[in-house]
Amino acid sequence: MDAEQRSGVGDSSPHAATYRLSRTLAGHAADVRAVAAMSRELLITGSRDGCVRLWRGNELNSYGIRVHAPHYVQALAVLSNEMIVSGSSDKTVAWIDVNTEQMTHLGKGHGDVVSALAVAPTSTLVASGSWDRTVRLWRDGESLMSLTGHDAAVWALLFLSDTEVLSASADCSIRLWDVRKGECAQVLYGHDEAVRALCRLELSAHSRGSFASAGNDGSVILWSMHGEQIRRYPNVHGSFIYALAAFQDMLISASEDRTVRILDLQQQDVVQTIPHPNTVWSVTMIPNADGDFLTGCADSCARVWTRIPERSAPAEHVAEYEMALAAQKTSMHHQHQIDPSQVPDAETALAQPGFRDGQTRLVRKSGTLDGIEVYMWSMSAGRWMKIGDVTDPPGSPERPLKTGFDYVFDVDVDVDGSAHRYRQLGYRRGENPYVAAERFLEEEHLPRTYLEQIVQFLITHVPASDMRADAGALTDPLTGADRYVPPAASSLPQGHSAGNLPDWILFPGTDSYERILEHLPENDRCRSLFQTLKPLTAEKVRMLSALLERTPPAQAVAVIDLARLVVLENDAIQILFGNGQPTVLDSVLRHASSAEASFGIHVSSCRFICNSFVHWQRAPVREALLRCADLILDTFTIIVHSDTPEKLWRAFAAVLYNYAVLESRCDAGRQSVRSCADRVLQSACLLGFARPAGVQEASELTDALWMLIHDASRAQLAISAGLLEWEEVPSKIAERIRMFV
Numbered sequence: 001m002d003a004e005q006r007s008g009v010g011d012s013s014p015h016a017a018t019y020r021l022s023r024t025l026a027g028h029a030a031d032v033r034a035v036a037a038m039s040r041e042l043l044i045t046g047s048r049d050g051c052v053r054l055w056r057g058n059e060l061n062s063y064g065i066r067v068h069a070p071h072y073v074q075a076l077a078v079l080s081n082e083m084i085v086s087g088s089s090d091k092t093v094a095w096i097d098v099n100t101e102q103m104t105h106l107g108k109g110h111g112d113v114v115s116a117l118a119v120a121p122t123s124t125l126v127a128s129g130s131w132d133r134t135v136r137l138w139r140d141g142e143s144l145m146s147l148t149g150h151d152a153a154v155w156a157l158l159f160l161s162d163t164e165v166l167s168a169s170a171d172c173s174i175r176l177w178d179v180r181k182g183e184c185a186q187v188l189y190g191h192d193e194a195v196r197a198l199c200r201l202e203l204s205a206h207s208r209g210s211f212a213s214a215g216n217d218g219s220v221i222l223w224s225m226h227g228e229q230i231r232r233y234p235n236v237h238g239s240f241i242y243a244l245a246a247f248q249d250m251l252i253s254a255s256e257d258r259t260v261r262i263l264d265l266q267q268q269d270v271v272q273t274i275p276h277p278n279t280v281w282s283v284t285m286i287p288n289a290d291g292d293f294l295t296g297c298a299d300s301c302a303r304v305w306t307r308i309p310e311r312s313a314p315a316e317h318v319a320e321y322e323m324a325l326a327a328q329k330t331s332m333h334h335q336h337q338i339d340p341s342q343v344p345d346a347e348t349a350l351a352q353p354g355f356r357d358g359q360t361r362l363v364r365k366s367g368t369l370d371g372i373e374v375y376m377w378s379m380s381a382g383r384w385m386k387i388g389d390v391t392d393p394p395g396s397p398e399r400p401l402k403t404g405f406d407y408v409f410d411v412d413v414d415v416d417g418s419a420h421r422y423r424q425l426g427y428r429r430g431e432n433p434y435v436a437a438e439r440f441l442e443e444e445h446l447p448r449t450y451l452e453q454i455v456q457f458l459i460t461h462v463p464a465s466d467m468r469a470d471a472g473a474l475t476d477p478l479t480g481a482d483r484y485v486p487p488a489a490s491s492l493p494q495g496h497s498a499g500n501l502p503d504w505i506l507f508p509g510t511d512s513y514e515r516i517l518e519h520l521p522e523n524d525r526c527r528s529l530f531q532t533l534k535p536l537t538a539e540k541v542r543m544l545s546a547l548l549e550r551t552p553p554a555q556a557v558a559v560i561d562l563a564r565l566v567v568l569e570n571d572a573i574q575i576l577f578g579n580g581q582p583t584v585l586d587s588v589l590r591h592a593s594s595a596e597a598s599f600g601i602h603v604s605s606c607r608f609i610c611n612s613f614v615h616w617q618r619a620p621v622r623e624a625l626l627r628c629a630d631l632i633l634d635t636f637t638i639i640v641h642s643d644t645p646e647k648l649w650r651a652f653a654a655v656l657y658n659y660a661v662l663e664s665r666c667d668a669g670r671q672s673v674r675s676c677a678d679r680v681l682q683s684a685c686l687l688g689f690a691r692p693a694g695v696q697e698a699s700e701l702t703d704a705l706w707m708l709i710h711d712a713s714r715a716q717l718a719i720s721a722g723l724l725e726w727e728e729v730p731s732k733i734a735e736r737i738r739m740f741v
Helices: 003-007 315-326 433-444 448-461 513-519 524-529 538-550 557-566 570-577 584-592 599-615 619-627 629-639 646-665 671-689 699-708 712-720 731-740
Strands: 020-026 032-039 042-047 052-056 073-078 083-088 092-097 102-108 114-119 126-130 135-139 142-147 154-161 164-169 173-178 183-189 195-200 211-215 220-223 229-233 241-247 250-255 259-264 269-275 280-285 293-297 301-306 360-364 372-378 383-390 407-413 421-427
Touching: 020 315, 032 083, 032 293, 032 301, 042 073, 042 293, 042 301, 083 114, 092 114, 102 142, 114 164, 126 154, 126 164, 154 211, 164 195, 164 211, 173 195, 211 241, 250 280, 250 293, 259 280, 269 372, 315 383, 407 448, 421 433, 421 448, 433 448, 433 731, 513 557, 524 538, 538 557, 538 570, 538 584, 557 570, 557 584, 557 599, 570 584, 570 599, 570 619, 584 599, 584 619, 584 629, 599 619, 599 629, 599 646, 619 629, 619 646, 619 671, 629 646, 629 671, 646 671, 646 699, 671 699, 671 712, 699 712, 699 731, 712 731
Parallel strands: 032 073, 032 280, 073 114, 114 154, 154 195, 195 241, 241 280
Antiparallel strands: 020 301, 032 042, 042 052, 073 083, 083 092, 092 102, 114 126, 126 135, 135 142, 154 164, 164 173, 173 183, 195 211, 211 220, 220 229, 241 250, 250 259, 259 269, 280 293, 293 301, 360 372, 372 383, 407 421
């Protein structure tokens, strides 16, 4: 087959021609997460290996620019003809001179991964987005302002002008910011899940200057400059869309499903699907290159794609690319065999054209009885392209198989470039494939970036009749129940069903009582009254209420800690909560939200809130907890971050846990309870991003999430809030979500 046939070239006119491989840029040691381009002669890539690499013509810089190593590079943007900016998991933004290959400025200020970058059209203004939910504006390494409003990670940015920037977030929204005022001018909703990509459009059929968005729901939405939806394209991809780029009336999307798709906005359809050897993380247009674009892939390579025949790769390079696709071995061994005789012969099956671009088909190799291959239909090339093999793995026939499964696949996984290792993937009939994939990744200690690949493998290779779960199959895989029941040996709260409700997390300890007395305000009457906590008299409780009201925040730690103990007593509730607003809870929150509040005040306040839940059946307490929930969540979600001491992180996690228990005990049909729990779930997802490095086990947060995620809308809310973007998602929480999605 000659190069033109391999490339799938049709009409040579710029509009009609299809894309084919132009160059492969191989040099990184891990996923290429970000790409940028100054010209055809200067391309930039950023990788999980911590390097930014410059590609000048066919040459690359020898060692890479390691300003972020060992942290990975998440985002890139071109600032000028001499300068680029990079964002990283080290929470910084770096300004890099491409001539000297040296960093000139380093911007610090974000509290988490810098996940997006954008540059203003005609100025040196840089915007960065982060998992810390903020957008920051920079100039020459100096942070100018922070824009807050998103409830989850910021995944994409786009300047519409020097004074307007768009941000897309895992909270399912797109925000338009006026950078002169530092204010949000408009909030756009349209996606059902996290919004991951934005790009400017150049449309002949629509108003110039409109933009597109895409995200985890696999859809693409076109917007006018006024925030009106022009058109929605559902299911452009079958999985997450990570990046968008546009040229003339074409929109190019990169996805978890290992493909790049070309959406023709005039024809309103996908006109080409370009398979890749692995997840496609990023895509960008190359300036002044007649529509050439650059993709970054999880196979450690970046690739240039062109519609210009003269720029297409030599036949041997195209052959190497197709071999990389074909080398995606879906190697397996069955305990319950799929009969190869039921798989159509390649000569017969591949003689029939596909009915849609990207369609896959299993075929039996011609002349064999059991060799199975995977092909994908390329509409642009008008042919089936081999993208993988299904083969029996090498090795000893005595190699033991996993037991307890209807199917056992030997999956060929190359994680670190070392020798391939076959790992056994077990699957049970009717099982949610995401549950099987999560279990496999946890057992084999593999990164979650393989999740969608494993799921797609199962969907492709398990017969549809065995993949379909019946109505009763969607139950807790750990307990067989459809509500939360922790393992019996757990020391955590019990149950989540009638008659066996979870217990509260309380802080009743009195070991520090003498220290509390020592640090109470110098008031002889006060110290005399509280020489002993019990008996608890009305005078003591009124004295405590007065102290909370008049003590300055800087001296309030001991008073709040004393309130933590007093609020546990039934006799105190009438005075603390029974005289209308403000209650003692309002007084504590006034201190906690003060700019003068110390670490001790924050911890003591969380513990006081936790202890208040023990009186949830008393209406004034319950109503105060629901009424103050927004202030509690807003205050501590801002305060608690990844550098927060573990004691405070756990104290706030305990508050979230108790709110989850409250929902399980209250009438779940009450709108106030439901709305409160929705906010709690969002805060719990964000708290996972802020988990300090030293926290090895976080059962209170995990159990809170499990209780809160009890239906499809909550599962979607958790995904939108970014829960699946955590570095380590507890397997049972991922399973919980997958049961409802």
